[in-house]
Amino acid sequence: MNLPLAIAMGDPAGVGPEITAKAWKARELHSLAPFFAVGDERAIAAVWDGPVQRISGPEEAAAVFPSALPVISVADTGEIVPGKPDIDGARCALQSLELAVGMARSSDAVGGLVTGPVSKAQLYDIGFTHPGQTEFVAExxxxxxxxxxMMLAGPTLRVVPITVHVALKDVPGLLSIELILAKARVTARGLYRNFGIERPRLAFAGLNPHAGEGGAIGREEIELxxxxxxxxxxxxxxxxxxxAADTMFHPRARAGYDVAMCCYHDQALVPLKTLHFDDGVNTTLGLPIVRTSPDHGTAFGIAGKDEANPGAMIAAIRMAxxxxxxxAELVTAGTP
Known part of the structure; x- marks a missing residue:
């Protein structure tokens, strides 16, 4: 049996609790591996009336999972109102993430980590200094x-933004041969370790229109x-x-590579979210643990209205x- 996955539910006022519960409800339909939620169990009760059972550790999750959603609960963090984020909710999200990461790193009873959506604006208000959860988990x-x-993946496309959460005007100065090499090496290794692709095919998008047109409209392609x-x-x-990035994402082009290496955030995420808005997954390569996340935000506007689509959470669980x-198979074969 697969070891259970730890799901940090994210901001309790967002859709994280709802999509976690809906994923559990769909566990048999999608043949999901066992998982347990980490967060304030009141956030689940606020949006779902299904069975929930508190557990004290991940080793209890597999036995509980067939009949109830297992939850490792963090301390009560004030009133929870779906769709109304606050500082207490941000503290809950950070505490849940910290606890889930710790268990994924240190427990032999946890197979991997799935992180629910958080509000970075709220986290910044409590002193969070990382650009996002990816950087926090890595640290x-x-x-x-x-x-x-950070790789974003759907059924027909995988993309890696070489630079991530930075202003577009800063991208040319941040790109370097060293950075491109580092990201590509980790990507190739991660596709082998996490996806079983023995010789991954990496296709690079140019920074400039028409990939610089031979240097006529930019030299980053030539020099970097x-x-x-x-x-x-x-x-x-x-x-x-x-x-040229504008010709890389049609079906015939996508058949020629395993991942598109893109120079900046939107160059990667626009095609991914266009194709796989409801089943896109954010996964972090290069870690000693498996980490995935649904590729969408907190969706405070629909939280508590039973409108959240669990597709991306289900895909994140399946990928993890x-x-x-x-x-595990590589370890068994002696080639981790």
């Missing part, structure tokens, strides 16, 4: 930001991307490009379980 795992890669791609190929990584299984 708690002892991994530098350069060696942790091409040298990095050549170096990767010398290392045995199947890297190609840079290509699959990645954990791939890793």
């Amino acid at each position: 708690r795992c002892g991994v530098s930001s350069e060696n942790a890669v 991307l091409k040298p990095a791609i050549e170096q990767l190929r010398e290392e045995g990584i199947d890297a190609v490009g840079p290509f 379980a699959s990645a954990a299984q791939h890793r």
Whole structure:
């Protein structure tokens, strides 16, 4: 049996509790691996009337999972009102994330981590200093930001933004051969470890329109991307490009690579969310643990209205379980 996954439910006023509960309700339909929620169980009760059972540790989750949603509850953090975020809710989200990460890192009874959506604006108000959950989880795992890669994935497309939550005007200055190489190496290794792809195909998007048009409208492709791609190929990584980004995401183009390496956030996330808005998954490569997350936000506007689609959470659970299984098989084979 797969080890249970820990789900940090995210902001209690968002849709995280609802999609976690709905994922449990759909567990048999989607053949989901066992999981348990980490957070304030009152947030679930506020949006769902299904069975919930408090557990004291992850080792109890598998036995409870067939009949109730197992929950490791954090301390009460004030009143919970769906759709109305507050400071107490931000503290609950951070405490839940911290606890879930700790269990995923230290417990032999946890197969991986799934993180629910949080409000970074609320977290910043309580002193959170990381750009997002990806960077927080990486730090708690002892991994530098350069060696942790945020990959977004759906059934027909995987993308990696080489730069992430930064202003567009800052992207050219942040791109470097070293950064491109670091992100690509982690991506290739992660696709092997988590997805079982023995020789991943990495296709790079150019920064500028038409991939710079031979230097006529930008030289980043010539001075940064091409040298990095050549170096990767010398290392045995199947890297190609840079290509004009506007021709990389139609069906025929997508069939030619396993992941699109993109220069900035929207270059990667616009096509991913266009194709897989309801089943896109955010996963972090380069960590000692498996970590996934539904690729959407807190959706405070629909929280508590029974309108949240659990598709992305279900996909995140399935991907985490699959990645954990791939890793276990590599360990068994002696090639982790």
